[in-house]
Amino acid sequence: MKRGWWIVFQKEIKELLTDRKMWLGSIVLPLLVMPALMLFIAKMQAGAAEDARKNINVALVGHNARVEQAISKIPEMHLVEKSDPLQALKDGDVRAVVTIGEQFDQQVQAQKPAGLTIAYDPSNQKSEAAHGLVQQTLQVLSQEVAAERLTKLNVPPETLLPFDVQSIDTSEENQKAGSALGFIVPLLLVLSCVTGAMPVATDLMAGEKERGTLEALLTAPVNSRQVLTGKLLSVSVMSFLSALLSTLAMVATFRFMPSSEGDSSQDLHFSLSYLSAVDVLTILGALFFVSIMFGALMLGVSSLAKTYKEAQTYLAPFVFVAMVPVYATMMMSINEIPTQYFLLPVLNTTTLMKEVLYGVSDPAHVAMVFGSSLVFAILAVVLTANLFRRESLIVKG
Known part of the structure; x- marks a missing residue:
């Protein structure tokens, strides 16, 4: 004869699989939401970066032929006239305002520092991008004028460049992907x-x-005890199934995203094609224990409610509980994560996933996460078992 918990488990799973709400919440949504959200993020970031460098209107206060020519030479920038440039900047009609000092020409001829100001709105990302582009353009013009002055004095321009400083990118593609996705995934x-x-x-x-x-x-x-075991297994299986489908959808989406999105995705380094089968299994292993822990805790909290709607209210905070650990490591590099983070509930799973996304595989951290997660899962099951023994929480009314 079959064990009692197995009979309960089969009964619950069969009922869940015939429930449209369960299919929608645990199976359909993970398969649709994960790819759609990832593609949406990639498109939004690519579109925002591209749009920020298009049709940049710059208002110019004062006149100088070389400054106007330098700005107009950039295809994306357009000089426009405004009666009130600063108000136009606040209204978003222009992205930057370049003001040329009244003594600008005389100061240039006298080989003195000539005054230029760039007004922009840091709260507007497009204005901030325009400021960077205008500033870079004017710096190039400044270097050209400086080189002309040195030439007149028969001084090689290289004299003012005692150091040749070059930047070398030491990061790998997987680290760039981990940096971009170490929070959202x-x-x-x-x-x-x-x-x-x-x-x-x-x-x-x-x-x-x-x-x-x-x-x-x-x-x-x-x-x-067998009833609780069957129900706990049902909740944990549906929780892990949702995580499994989300993981597979994520990996599939990022493996095909570069070919479907073109160069913009490559520039954003959104490819996770470097993830190996071991990396995916490590993520799933960590999520397995999280599923058991959340399943047990939610089942216990649900027993405190008298109605379905009341249970929904009690369980809603679990969403925030899941989000807080992710936000705690959002701005951290993998080299900055304290060791104790690999021993704290939920936080250990998010830090381990962050390491995997960065392409780092540390067996000690994996062992710490799996061991601590197992302990927390057992504690959650014991807590729920104690609640289940209280007749007042199980019997209606």
């Missing part, structure tokens, strides 16, 4: 565990209590 995958478990835990405990079917199940020839 762990956030989405951990949230998928929560969103996959939440509707199941709500229905299997508070929902059945409200319908009165939980009491009937407890009168069946299976003990309460």
Whole structure:
């Protein structure tokens, strides 16, 4: 004869698979949301970067032929006349205002520093990008004027360049991808565990209590521990299934994104084609323990509610619980993450995923994360088991 927990597990899974809400929340959404969100982020960033360097209107106050020529030489920049340039900048009609000092020409001829100011709006990303481009253009013009002055004095321009400083990019493609995605990917995958478990835990405990079917199940020839085990497995399986589908959707999306998005995706370094099967299994292993922990905790919290809607209210904070650890490591490089982070619940999983996305594989960190996650999963199961023994939390009313 089959074990009681297996009978309960089969019964719950069959009911879940015939429930449209469960299919939508735990299976359909991860398959659709992850690729759609990643493609949306890539397109938005590529579009924003491209749009910031197009049709840059610059207002010019004062006149100087060389300054006007230098700015007009850039195809993306257009000089426009405005009666009130600063107001036009605030209104977004221009992205920068270049003011030429009244004594500019005389100062240049006298070989003195000539005054130029660039007004821009740092709160506007397009204005900030325009400021950088205008500043770079005027710096090039300044260097040209300086070179002309040195030539008149029979001094080689190289005299003022005692150092030849060059920058070398030592990062690899996987590190660039990890830097770009080390925040959003762990956030989405951990949230998928929560969103996959939440509707199941709500229905299997508070929902059945409200319908009165939980009491009937407890009168069946299976003990309460087997009932809890079957329900816990059901919640954990749906939670992990949601995380699994999200992970596979993420990997598939990024593997094909460069060929489908073209050069813009390459420039944004959104390809995760460097991830190996071991890397993916490491991520899934960490998410497996998170699924069990969240599944047990949500099942326990759901038992505190008397109705389905009340359980939804109680379980809503789990979304924030999943988000906080990700935000805690958002601005950290993998070299800055403290060792204790690999031992804290949820935070250990997000830091491990961040390392994997950076292309770093540290067996010690993997062992710490898996070991600590196992401990937290066991503690969550024990806590829920103790709540399940309280008749007042299980029986309706």
